[in-house]
Amino acid sequence: MHVVIVGSGIAGLTAAIRASSRHDVTLVTKGTLTDGATRYAQGGVAVALGADDSAALHQADTHVAAAGSADARAVEVLCTDGPARVRDLLALGVPFDRTTDRASLDRHGDDLARGREAAHGRWRVVHADGDATGAAIERTLADALHRRHVTILERTCLVDLVVREGAVVGLDVLDLLGEPRRLDADAVVLASGGAGHLYRETTNPLVATGDGQAAAWRAGAVLADVEFVQFHPTRLAVPDGGLVSEAVRGEGAVLRDARGDRFMTRLHPDAELAPRDVVARGIAAVVRDQGGAPVLLDATGLDPDFLVRRFPGLTRATRAAGLDWTREGVPVAPAAHYAMGGIATDAEGRTSLPGLLAVGEVACTGVHGANRLASNSLLEGLVFAVRAADALGAPRPGRVRLRGDATLDVVTVTDAADETRASRQDRTGGPDHRTGAADVRQAVQTVMTDRVGLLRDATGLASARRDLDHLAVASPTGVREHEDRALLDLARLTARAAEARTESRGAHARTDHPDTDPRAARPNGWVLRPAAVPQEVPA
Known part of the structure; x- marks a missing residue:
């Protein structure tokens, strides 16, 4: 069958690689192959691989962060399939960081370096190139895709889905010359990411404008949980400032107000490692009370050499802004980061419309509920992209179980x-x-x-x-x-x-x-x- 996949982040690339072994695949992406949000992901991939961890513990943390509204089946799939999917990345050659620390080796039973992020009860976030995990994964997947028989259409924008007799049979696009074009398909897989540019301040790339969600909505697909928009607590509050990974706080950095006080200790037992929604609102309240002045992320209590080695990207970004984050607090503020809602799907990516599947941030399996657990997004893209690719060509169930x-x-x-x-x-x-x-x-x-x-x-x-x-x-x-x-x-x-x-x-x-x-x-x-x-x- 001919499958058109829209999007080239971790979900789209994974789906295309997996599907290409059994189907004729065309991948459409609005920018170049590596322009999506995946390359901006810093912290890593949350996965229960260590001897001290388990899928059950990962599920429990995911449900707590989700504020009691995650879909239990989707969470189970995410956390139980996750280890196999990360092993797939290791087999492809993703250069996950390693450690020689004896305590870590004894605790986890392997040499993968791990970070801890907000609302996680274990050190389970594996990372690559320090704080450039997404870029490392995307490069590896893009290289793997080029070795497959996949047609790649870059700088091609989704306009609308083509619906015939209630089923999706293709899509209308603008090609790289700006000319309209119709692509016929036996199945369309949307993996086009989020819509951070609904807001003035966002951690998302320029291509994140919700094209997939909107096209599916106009075609008659069910969308779910769209009221739940996650604001990342810490975007570097300088012109063109980017994301400051949650892993920085996981390693011990703290948040301080203008008086130098750690205000998060008053707001939540986990302080800076509370769920993202709690920390973001806490920062916003302090910024409001300070007349708009940002709060400071303070990592000066940590070893400077460790910070430079563990977070090379943030070190470069702060230096470019004239700051030395190893010696002084740096200004941070919340920014739109991730859409928990999207096109309602089942655990295989099937939507309410025959012929249309969706995976990654564009989709809503319910796995994140009302608030996503840190570093579950890359794992989501991996897990559900593989399941969707494997479902292509299979008979559609008489009843598709959408988001609960x-x-x-x-x-x-x-x-x-x-x-x-x-x-x-x-x-x-x-x-x-x-x-x-x-x-x-x-x-x-x-x-x-x-x-x-x-x-x-x-x-x-x-x-x-x-x-x-x-x-x-x-x-x-x-x-x-x-x-x-x-x-x-x-x-x-x-x-x-x-x-x-x-x-x-x-x-x-x-x-x-x-x-x-x-x-x-x-x-x-x-x-x-x-x-x-x-x-x-x-x-």
């Missing part, structure tokens, strides 16, 4: 902008005034950052929905316009989902509903009303 199945409340909605436009035309007899296309991305990012970000409330969410409904991307033609359309679609859906969840849970924090409601643990799914789903049009 019976616990998923699917809400059928009309596109919010269509509702707004229709109501205004009824009242005025003409179209409403819309923001120009050139301003759409900036307007979306302003609304999402200010009202659908770390802290939310009913007033802000309602006004966010109204303001987003005033925006439109008229007749998109180029890549930028199609990205803006995707961001606007996802922004509307995220605001709607956040408004519907009247509790605080994990990364979703409502100041007007600060408590977690045990009755609200079940996930919400969202699907575009059938009449709004586009039918196939001639190429």
Whole structure:
């Protein structure tokens, strides 16, 4: 069968390598083969390989971080399949760091160097090149892909999925010359990553604009958990500052306010190693109280030579900013990092639409619940990409178990902008005034950052929905316009989902509903009303 895979991060590359042994595979990627978010991953891969660890312990930590709303089956699959998938990477030649430390050798039973990150009860995060794990994995996978018989289409942007009689049969793209093109397929696997550019500040690369989620939504696929957006606690708060790995805090660095106090010790028993949502909100509160001044990440209590050796990337980044993080605290602030929600799938990547599979950050198996455990994302890409590739060509079950199945409340909605436009035309007899296309991305990012970000409330969410409904991307033609359309679609859906969840849970924090409601643990799914789903049009 002919399979088209969209995306070239860890999930897309893994799926393409695995599927190429049995299928005719085309891989489509918006940038170059190594432009995705994977190469930005610093901390490593969380996996229970050590003699002192187990899949059960890894599962328990994942559920705690997920704030009681992870899908148990997905978590079990992640943690039990994980060791085999990391061994696959070792076999391919990923240069995971090694150690000669006797205590580590005795504890783990092997020489893999491990870090500990927030909310992990064990040192289980294996890493490569210090703090450049993602880049090392991506290089290795890209090299392996080039040895397979796979057609690679770089600088090719997903526009829409082609749906015929309720099944996905291909996709429309813009090729590297900006020309529209249709790719037919027996199956499409979306592995196109997240949508960090919904927000002004993000750790994501420029290509992370939610193209896959939005295309699936427009095609009629169910999306789930889109209200849960993770903000990484520590982005270097300098111009063009990047991610500061959680592993830095795992090694002993602390967070200090302007007075030099360790404020996280007052907020959580695990202090700087509390779950990401807790640390991010703690930092945001201090930044607000300090009039916008960032907090400081202080690693001066650690050996400078160790810091340079363990975190060479961060050392280069801080030096480029005129800072010496081995001798002084460096400014950090939260930034949009990861989408827990996405296209609802089962554990084999199958979606609500026959012919469409999704893996990695674009998908939602429910494995992260309301808040992702640190360093589970690379593992997710590996585990579920292999399972999806193995499911290609197999008979589709009569009933696909999406994100908890019976616990998923699917809400059928009309596109919010269509509702707004229709109501205004009824009242005025003409179209409403819309923001120009050139301003759409900036307007979306302003609304999402200010009202659908770390802290939310009913007033802000309602006004966010109204303001987003005033925006439109008229007749998109180029890549930028199609990205803006995707961001606007996802922004509307995220605001709607956040408004519907009247509790605080994990990364979703409502100041007007600060408590977690045990009755609200079940996930919400969202699907575009059938009449709004586009039918196939001639190429």
